[in-house]
Amino acid sequence: MPEFAPACTDWLRPPACLPHGQLDLPPNGARICVAGLVLVRQRPGTAHGVIFITLEDETGTCNVIVWKSLYETFRRAIISGRCLRVTGRLQREGGVTHVIAERIEDISWMLDDLLRMEAT
Template sequence: MRRVVSLWLPHWPVDRIRRRHGEPSRDEPLVTVQTVGSVALTPMTEGREVVEDYRSKGLTLRQHPLAFLQAELRQRRIRSCADLHRVRDGQRVKVAGLVLVRQKPGSAKGVMFMTIEDETDVANIIVWPSLFEKQRRLILSSGMMAIRGRYQREGGVTHLIAEHLIDLSDLLRSVGDRDDPFSMRHGRGDEAKSGTRDRLREGRKETSNAPPTEMPEQRVEAPAIQVATRDFR
C-alpha cells in the first residue's frame, strides 16, 4: 500500500481581503492524504539485470553475459576459452567471447592482437594483415565474436592464430531476454535470500487492504550490452 501526500497552499492575498470585508476564509486544507493500492510490476530477467549493469557501470557482479548463451555456442561447436589449455599445439578450434582489447602496434607490421573473454577465461588472438583487410569492419566494430583458427603454444605463451571471424553481436543482443543460466537462485553476494526479486517471482504480495493495481503488460525490447573495448592503434 502506498500513500500519496498532496500539498495545497492557501490563497493568502485573497483571504486577507475577504477577512477585511467580513467574509469567511476559503482556505483549503494544507495537507491531504490519499491511499492507493500497490502496483504489481513484472520483475526483470537475470539477463536484463546484467544488461542494465553494463549500461550503468560498464561491468557486472552477476553472471557473465556468455553464461546465458552456452546452449547456442555448444550447438555451433564453439569451445570455451578455458578449453584452450587442453588443446594440443597446432589444433584447429573455434572459440568466442567479448572483445576486451584490440591493439595494432606500429612495430607489428600490420598484425592485430586481440583479447577476448568468456565466463571461463580469456584468450589471446592474432590477426594477420591479410585477414584484417578482409574483415576490417567486423574486427573493429563487433563487441562479441567467434574466432576459428589454429592454436599455438610456445613455451608459456599461448594464442590462437585467427583464420576466420564471425560477428555474434545479434546473439549478444539477446542476453536481455534470457533468465537463470545456472538456476542459482540463492547464494549471490549482491542479493539476500528472500530479496525483492524472489518475492516477486514467487508471487508474494505485501499485506494491503487495497488491491494491487495491474499494470498493462508491454513488450519492451531489451537494450544491447555495450562492451567497453580498449583500442590501441
C-alpha cells in the same frame, strides 16, 4: 568445422566454440573456435600490421592474432564487433597460448539474445 569441439554448456554458446578455460586441452596446432567479448584490440606500430585481440568468456581470456592480410577480409567484424567468434589454429609458445585467426565473425547479436533469456 573445428577439429576439437567442446561439450554442451548451460548458456547460449556459439556452436562448436571452446571455452577459454579449456584451451589447454586440444593439441598445439589444432583448429578450434573460440568466442567472447572483445576486451582489447591492439595494432602496435612495431607489429607490421598484425592485430592482437583479447576475448573474454565466462571461463577466462583468449589471445587472438590476426595477420594483416586477414584483417582486410574481416575488417568490419574486427573493428565494430563487441562479441566475436574466431576460428583458427591453436599456438602454444613459451608458455603463452594464442589462436591464429583464420575466420572472424561478428556475433554481437547474441548479446541481445542473452539479455532476453535473463529477462524471462
